[in-house]
Amino acid sequence: xxxxxxxxxxxxxxxxxxxxxxxxxxxxxxxxxxxxxxxxxxxxxxxxxxxxxxxxxxxxxxxxxxxxxxxxxxxxxxxxxxxxxxxxxxxxxxxxxxxxxxxxxxxxxxxxxxxxxxxxxxxxxxxxxxxxxxxxxxxxxxxxxxxxxxxxxxxxxxxxxxxxxxxxxxxxxxxxxxxxxxxxxxxxxxxxxxxxxxxxxxxxxxxxxxxxxxxxxxxxxxxxxxxxxxxxxxxxxxxxxxxxxxxxxxxxxxxxxxxxxxxxxxxxxxxxxxxxxxxxxxxxxxxxxxxxxxxxxxxxxxxxxxxxxxxxxxxxxxxxxxxxxxxxxxxxx
Amino acid sequence: xxxxxxxxxxxxxxxxxxxxxxxxxxxxxxxxxxxxxxxxxxxxxxxxxxxxxxxxxxxxxxxxxxxxxxxxxxxxxxxxxxxxxxxxxxxxxxxxxxxxxxxxxxxxxxxxxxxxxxxxxxxxxxxxxxxxxxxxxxxxxxxxxxxxxxxxxxxxxxxxxxxxxxxxxxxxxxxxxxxxxxxxxxxxxxxxxxxxxxxxxxxxxxxxxxxxxxxxxxxxxxxxxxxxxxxxxxxxxxxxxxxxxxxxxxxxxxxxxxxxxxxxxxxxxxxxxxxxxxxxxxxxxxxxxxxxxxxxxxxxxxxxxxxxxxxxxxxxxxxxxxxxxxxxxxxxxxxxxxxxxxxxxxxxxxxxxxxxxxxxxxxxxxxxxxxxxxxxxxxxxxxxxxxxxxxxxxxxxxxxxxxxxxxxxxxxxxxxxxxxxxxxxxxxxxxxxxxxxxxxxxxxxxxxxxxxxxxxxxxxxxxxxxxxxxxxxxxxxxxxxxxxxxxxxxxxxxxxxxxxxxxxxxxxxxxxxxxxxxxxxxxxxxxxxxxxxxxxxxxxxxxxxxxxxxxxxxxxxxxxxxxxxxx
Numbered sequence: 065x066x067x068x069x070x071x072x073x074x075x076x077x078x079x080x081x082x083x084x085x086x087x088x089x090x091x092x093x094x095x096x097x098x099x100x101x102x103x104x105x106x107x108x109x110x111x112x113x114x115x116x117x118x119x120x121x122x123x124x125x126x127x128x129x130x131x132x133x134x135x136x137x138x139x140x141x142x143x144x145x146x147x148x149x150x151x152x153x154x155x156x157x158x159x160x161x162x163x164x165x166x167x168x169x170x171x172x173x174x175x176x177x178x179x180x181x182x183x184x185x186x187x188x189x190x191x192x193x194x195x196x197x198x199x200x201x202x203x204x205x206x207x208x209x210x211x212x213x214x215x216x217x218x219x220x221x222x223x224x225x226x227x228x229x230x231x232x233x234x235x236x237x238x239x240x241x242x243x244x245x246x247x248x249x250x251x252x253x254x255x256x257x258x259x260x261x262x263x264x265x266x267x268x269x270x271x272x273x274x275x276x277x278x279x280x281x282x283x284x285x286x287x288x289x290x291x292x293x294x295x296x297x298x299x300x301x302x303x304x305x306x307x308x309x310x311x312x313x314x315x316x317x318x319x320x321x322x323x324x325x326x327x328x329x330x331x332x333x334x335x336x337x338x339x340x341x342x343x344x345x346x347x348x349x350x351x352x353x354x355x356x357x358x359x360x361x362x363x364x365x366x367x368x369x370x371x372x373x374x375x376x377x378x379x380x381x382x383x384x385x386x387x388x389x390x391x392x393x394x395x396x397x
Numbered sequence: 398x399x400x401x402x403x404x405x406x407x408x409x410x411x412x413x414x415x416x417x418x419x420x421x422x423x424x425x426x427x428x429x430x431x432x433x434x435x436x437x438x439x440x441x442x443x444x445x446x447x448x449x450x451x452x453x454x455x456x457x458x459x460x461x462x463x464x465x466x467x468x469x470x471x472x473x474x475x476x477x478x479x480x481x482x483x484x485x486x487x488x489x490x491x492x493x494x495x496x497x498x499x500x501x502x503x504x505x506x507x508x509x510x511x512x513x514x515x516x517x518x519x520x521x522x523x524x525x526x527x528x529x530x531x532x533x534x535x536x537x538x539x540x541x542x543x544x545x546x547x548x549x550x551x552x553x554x555x556x557x558x559x560x561x562x563x564x565x566x567x568x569x570x571x572x573x574x575x576x577x578x579x580x581x582x583x584x585x586x587x588x589x590x591x592x593x594x595x596x597x598x599x600x601x602x603x604x605x606x607x608x609x610x611x612x613x614x615x616x617x618x619x620x621x622x623x624x625x626x627x628x629x630x631x632x633x634x635x636x637x638x639x640x641x642x643x644x645x646x647x648x649x650x651x652x653x654x655x656x657x658x659x660x661x662x663x664x665x666x667x668x669x670x671x672x673x674x675x676x677x678x679x680x681x682x683x684x685x686x687x688x689x690x691x692x693x694x695x696x697x698x699x700x701x702x703x704x705x706x707x708x709x710x711x712x713x714x715x716x717x718x719x720x721x722x723x724x725x726x727x728x729x730x731x732x733x734x735x736x737x738x739x740x741x742x743x744x745x746x747x748x749x750x751x752x753x754x755x756x757x758x759x760x761x762x763x764x765x766x767x768x769x770x771x772x773x774x775x776x777x778x779x780x781x782x783x784x785x786x787x788x789x790x791x792x793x794x795x796x797x798x799x800x801x802x803x804x805x806x807x808x809x810x811x812x813x814x815x816x817x818x819x820x821x822x823x824x825x826x827x828x829x830x831x832x833x834x835x836x837x838x839x840x841x842x843x844x845x846x847x848x849x850x851x852x853x854x855x856x857x858x859x860x861x862x863x864x865x866x867x868x869x870x871x872x873x874x875x876x877x878x879x880x881x882x883x884x885x886x887x888x889x890x891x892x893x894x895x896x897x898x899x900x901x902x903x904x905x906x907x908x909x910x911x912x913x914x915x916x917x918x919x920x921x922x923x924x925x926x927x928x929x930x931x932x933x934x935x936x937x938x939x940x941x942x943x944x945x946x947x948x949x950x951x952x953x954x955x956x957x958x959x960x961x962x963x964x
Binding site: 100101102103104106155157158160161163169171174198199202226243244245264265266268271272274275276278279280282283 | 424459502503505506507509510513534535538565569570572575576578579580582583588589590591592593594597598731732734735738835837838841
């Protein structure tokens with residue numbers, strides 16, 4: 065299927081917002097998308113990756129190393145000169161083995177010359193880009209553990225098969241899945257920065273407009289992208305401005321207090337909730353071009369940042385989103 | 398043909414779908430052909446004339462699917478030999494696979510990716526016989542057409558006539574047509590947008606088959622029958638639908654000016670209304686009969702779930718590593734490279750002499766040097782609850798049982814165990830919840846669990862035993878928890894009668910004993926009688942009387958009987 069322009073994606077505002085926040089500030093942590101099939105999850109993730117401007121990376125480097133990477137990892141990233149390449153988007157299949165993900169001994173070279181060389185895996189490919197995993201809830205737990213670990217540390221450390229390799233692996237992890245088919249352990253969920261719930265749009269007109277756009281894109285992909293190029297550029301500019309603005313935005317005491325109060329009120333376990341809430345609110349403010357981080361940003365992002373961190377009460381049917389909205393109303397009126 | 402006309406044989410519809418598929422293989426993704434029948438063979442053969450088909454065995458491994466180094470050939474040649482993967486080989490054509498209902502989730506994931514990228518089309522032959530079984534949902538979703546040929550009585554004369562026109566020559570769908578499809582999808586409970594998009598393209602494709610330049614009413618009806626009908630999750634309302642969105646719309650965008658527009662508007666609406674009526678009629682004719690039965694019982698189909706829940710694979714590629722052993726790395730087994738090299742090294746001087754190499758020549762490996770990794774996998778535990786939902790097991794107790802199952806599930810995160818639920822009441826026992834870790838699904842099937850009726854204890858026990866046997870056959874361990882008052886009054890064949898029921902229940906319990914399944918009988922009647930204990934005795938299991946317990950106590954009791962697996 066042809067790449068679909070990000071700006072042409074209809075509805076699904078929460079998902080788009082979360083993806084943009086992750087693009088502005090990757091340190092927010094990954095994005096977990098819950099939802100049924102056929103709701104545009106992977107379309108949105110792919111569209112975002114192809115929207116972003118190319119990065120400068122060392123030529124021929126399997127890790128797509130930046131200048132800083134070359135300085136930090138001289139032994140793996142080499143001294144190659146910088147060339148442009150597209151932001152990587154790695155679609156990790158469900159059946160991927162650990163070898164393919166973290167990399168393994170290079171079979172070819174080992175067999176030919178008995179040489180011990182490292183063959184980079186998907187994590188290396190995803191460096192400085194996006195790693196998308198559809199049906200992450202069906203992925204084996206140890207792989208999810210590993211992915212989240214690498215995503216958090218920004219570095220892949222391989223110690224196996226007699227190899228000892230360290231290489232940079234900074235990426236935005238995007239997971240998607242349908243909770244009806246099996247759930248992620250709460251420990252893992254907690255490590256995703258944001259989570260969003262996507263539903264298939266129920267409004268007939270929205271559905272019709274989606275059909276129209278897809279048909280247009282199918283009939284003439286080039287022309288279609290060209291028509292949306294302006295809108296895409298606008299989004300791109302917002303991201304670029306947001307990135308530039310981000311370091312200047314320091315959340316005030318009052319916002320931090322709000323964040324802490326909110327996390328206490330909903331009973332989000334651990335400190336990660338507050339931190340993510342703060343970072344995400346800041347990224348949202350940057351994205352909107354605001355002068356400072358305010359309660360408005362905090363409230364806007366709270367459901368995405370906290371929804372998956374609430375302690376689950378099996379006998380309580382109330383959805384997490386409802387609990388958060390209720391807490392916001394009680395606290396901030 | 399008129400849209401409401403019933404197709405004479407499922408094969409006719411399948412032939413239409415197949416012609417569409419041939420028109421634009423990657424656009425439609427492919428087709429699912431359900432039911433082993435001569436009709437399917439004939440159709441597949443006819444498809445083979447129209448598109449290059451590559452057969453993919455169900456046990457294909459990653460290397461073969463995606464390509465990579467052909468190890469055996471590389472060793473023989475002394476230099477790396479690449480082999481192309483099946484997906485690559487099928488590029489521009491279609492992969493066809495049989496027994497698709499047994500396909501592994503990891504293979505389905507790869508194929509779904511290939512479909513998304515338009516690398517190859519896919520034809521799935523689904524031999525499932527149970528309505529619950531089916532190919533992986535991730536693939537069903539991505540293939541436009543699903544045809545059930547199991548009831549087909551014909552097989553001769555399958556001919557896929559080439560299209561008279563092309564897709565490109567067909568105009569895009571109009572507003573009214575799209576609306577008709579969208580409303581119909583809504584009425585049928587088809588949520589996925591992919592389905593809707595497929596339906597639109599199928600309508601255009603049908604027009605192209607006939608060489609028309611725009612999709613007409615009959616094309617839309619045909620598209621609904623082919624794409625939306627088989628995906629229906631609910632039965633469209635009998636009454637001529639008065640779609641609420643349209644009424645609301647009437648108020649929202651105020652017509653620019655004048656009555657003329659209004660008039661036109663309502664005329665147009667009337668037409669749209671008629672169109673969606675026609676389409677819904679078409680869809681009704683296309684909903685498969687088995688599905689119809691399920692839908693009329695108000696039950697959404699659970700197709701494709703069998704492979705959705707990340708079933709356990711062989712221990713060849715996961716678990717705790719053990720030592721390596723000689724063998725070829727195929728069928729998912731991984732090469733243990735270091736061990737293989739280690740095995741080859743001592744022979745190097747001899748082999749070099751044989752082959753006339755010198756000390757600088759590359760290491761010479763032979764097939765017998767290869768070592769593969771082995772893993773030890775712990776069997777996951779599945780706790781099967783058999784819940785007596787009869788009238789005698791009072792409603793309140795049923796709620797407790799539900800609570801206990803939910804608590805056990807919440808724990809399943811930690812112990813990585815799974816839970817299944819069998820309920821029996823009236824004249825039937827059914828597997829409400831196949832082994833799962835999903836709390837959401839479990840909760841839903843528990844909420845749907847009705848109470849009342851007789852106590853077909855024997856049926857319940859048999860169903861639970863069958864479930865346990867299936868679990869054990871997959872290499873996992875099963876434990877059975879029966880919540881009942883033990884007062885059976887429906888026999889195994891569904892006839893009422895206390896005496897026969899008791900005999901049958903005892904026989905069923907003994908069968909469980911014979912199978913060596915761990916079991917626990919929890920007597921949930923208000924005044925425990927001797928029946929529960931007798932039942933536990935016959936099953937060789939433990940007995941627990943819980944006349945007044947809440948869900949937490951019940952859970953504690955179950956845990957006490959089944960010590961949690963050591964981590």
